[in-house]
Amino acid sequence: MFLHDPLAAPNAWKLTKEAAPRLGITLQQAQVGGTEELLPELPMIAKEHPDALFVYPDVILSSYPRPQQLAEFAVKAHLPMMNAFRFFVDAGGLMSYGATASEIYTTAAEQAAKILNGARPSELPLQQATRFELVINNWTAKALGLTIPPSLLVRADEVIESPPPFATH
Numbered sequence: 001m002f003l004h005d006p007l008a009a010p011n012a013w014k015l016t017k018e019a020a021p022r023l024g025i026t027l028q029q030a031q032v033g034g035t036e037e038l039l040p041e042l043p044m045i046a047k048e049h050p051d052a053l054f055v056y057p058d059v060i061l062s063s064y065p066r067p068q069q070l071a072e073f074a075v076k077a078h079l080p081m082m083n084a085f086r087f088f089v090d091a092g093g094l095m096s097y098g099a100t101a102s103e104i105y106t107t108a109a110e111q112a113a114k115i116l117n118g119a120r121p122s123e124l125p126l127q128q129a130t131r132f133e134l135v136i137n138n139w140t141a142k143a144l145g146l147t148i149p150p151s152l153l154v155r156a157d158e159v160i161e162s163p164p165p166f167a168t169h
Contacts, residue, residue: 001050001079002029003041003070008058016054032060038069046077057084057098067091072166075143086135092164094144095136099129133157139164 004012013029020027030045032038038061045053053074055061061070062085071092074081083089084098107127115121137160141148153159 001045001048001053002027002056003045003053003061004029004031004056005033005058005060006031007033008060009056012056012058016056038066042073042077045079046073049077050079052080052082054082055088055093057088062087067093068164068166071140071164075140075167078144080141080144080146086133086158089135089137089140089160090164092140092166093137094140094146095134097134098132100131100133103129103131135160137164139167143167 002013002016006013017027017029028048028050030041032041053070055070060066067083067088068091070081071088073079074094075092080095081088081093083093083096085101086096086098087101089096107129111121111124111127114124134156135158136148136153136156138148138153139161
């Protein structure tokens with residue numbers, strides 16, 4: 001199940017849907033469009049009971065408290081949840097693979113400084129990430145009854161073993 005806000009990234013669903021057959025994946029999508037639309041969508045996702053949930057890292061789904069809500073839902077619904085940013089894994093998602101936050105923020109700050117110093121945004125080169133990290137929440141894996149292969153655990157940049165905030169209440 002691909003969860004996203006179609007207005008935040010109009011091509012995200014199209015590109016993901018095109019790539020899925022090459023990977024042997026059948027995709028469904030769940031769309032959210034505003035801050036209040038997420039919670040009603042979760043029961044529909046649970047009813048469909050997909051094999052996994054990929055949360056597209058748009059502004060709506062990445063903003064507090066969404067990562068925590070999604071992680072708690074995914075564990076309760078017994079859904080492995082993958083994301084692009086580690087803060088989803090810190091919140092209790094299963095794993096993330098994506099550009100490091102420090103690189104994203106540094107690049108954004110550098111671009112903003114150039115603009116504030118008079119550069120035209122249209123003349124700035126597009127910057128692509130060069131550092132990526134794989135973060136795995138082994139606590140969540142165990143809660144879902146999954147065993148992460150040791151060969152994947154040793155490749156991870158970080159393996160989280162402690163329970164997420166929602167599990168400590």
